[in-house]
Amino acid sequence: MSNDFYTTSVLPYAAIIIKICRAYTDTQEDFEDYYQEVCLQIWKSRDNFQEKSKWSTWIYRLSLNVCLTLLKKRKNKSNIHTDNLKEDLIEESAVFKSESLNLLYDAIKKLSELDRAVILLYLEEKSYQEIADIIGTNQNNIGVRIKRIKERLKKLLDGKIN
Amino acid sequence: MEKSIESIWNEGFLNNEILVAPKLNNLYNKKSNLLIEKIRKTYTMDNKSIIPIAVLFAAGFSYAGHVALGLYGMTLMIALFFLNRTKLQKLERIKITSNSYQYLLAYKNIVKELIGFTTKLLALGLPIAVIPSYWLFFRKTELFQQLILKTETLYLILIVIGLTLLISLIGVLIYKFSTAIVYGNLIKKLDEIIGDMEALRK
Secondary structure (H helix, E strand, C coil): CCHHHHHHHHHHHHHHHHHHHHHHCCCHHHHHHHHHHHHHHHHHHHHHCCCCCCHHHHHHHHHHHHHHHHHHHHHHHCCCCCCCHHHHHHHHCCCCCCHHHHHHHHHHCCCCHHHHHHHHHHHCCCCHHHHHHHHCCCHHHHHHHHHHHHHHHHHHHCCCCC | CCCCHHHHHHHHCCCHHHHCCCCCCCCCHHHHHHHHHHHHHHHHHHHHCHHHHHHHHHHHHHHCCCHHHHHHHHHHHHHHHHHHHHHHHHHHHCCCCCCHHHHHHHHHHHHHHHHHHHHHHHHHHHHHHHHHHHHHHHCCCHHHHHHHHHCCHHHHHHHHHHHHHHHHHHHHHHHHHHHHHHHHHHHHHHHHHHHHHHHHHC
């Protein structure tokens, strides 16, 4: 990847990639792997960008696709016994300075992979149409889905956040 | 819950310092190491599988009354096992360096060398090894004895040459086919990663 490309086309949108990768990873090591993989895929697929949507929308779509693919591959491969890992995971989930944000992320990670994508895009203030385009679904379902997800998150977070 | 998730989200990211991108170091490092490990394990398992086949070969032909043939075949296969093991040690000797690209390139070259070596071994060595086994198998049969008595020497030589070429061809084709099935995907992934790295280096 050329330095120029990374600096001009990836780095300005790093926040998007970080927010998405954090929702699909539990450890710093995994997060860095996912982040790198997304950046590489952006580089490799850059010629496929057709300018029908904004570059940022394309980054969202690519980041989600990569994270979902990597997660699926990991699930297919591993039968890791997580008993010993649990302690590390609890420590690692305190990624952000804001405790509320960390708790929110922990709750988001309890959702299904697709629900995570939907709620992330919603929180990033994407319109229902944009969310539907990025996820590849019907716009009609998005509103109901978001409502359901928010209710679930509220239940998960109730009592934990003042 | 007093705060909405929307406000938690927006307030949580107000401080942009928490959104610092990780450095892109050692791209493909983990991927390369995993792939190399997989190739190495596959080669080792593949080679080890020769031993039970050799034992079955010896047992099977001995049971059928061809003890000499059984032992001959087993000896050849065990010799192949040790020969492969010596070659595989070359793969073990490649040290993982901080430069994944050089490491993968070195590995790819040795894998190619191994495949090339085995192909030549089969093409040249297989007929030489197999023809005596035909003699061991057929020598007591009436058909073989009639063939030796009735066929002119020149035709016998042509038959032997033809058989040699045929065995060589079949051996190489079977090897190429089995290599494609067992290693095809792994070698393809290796080529892809190297290709990606070369593109990134440009």
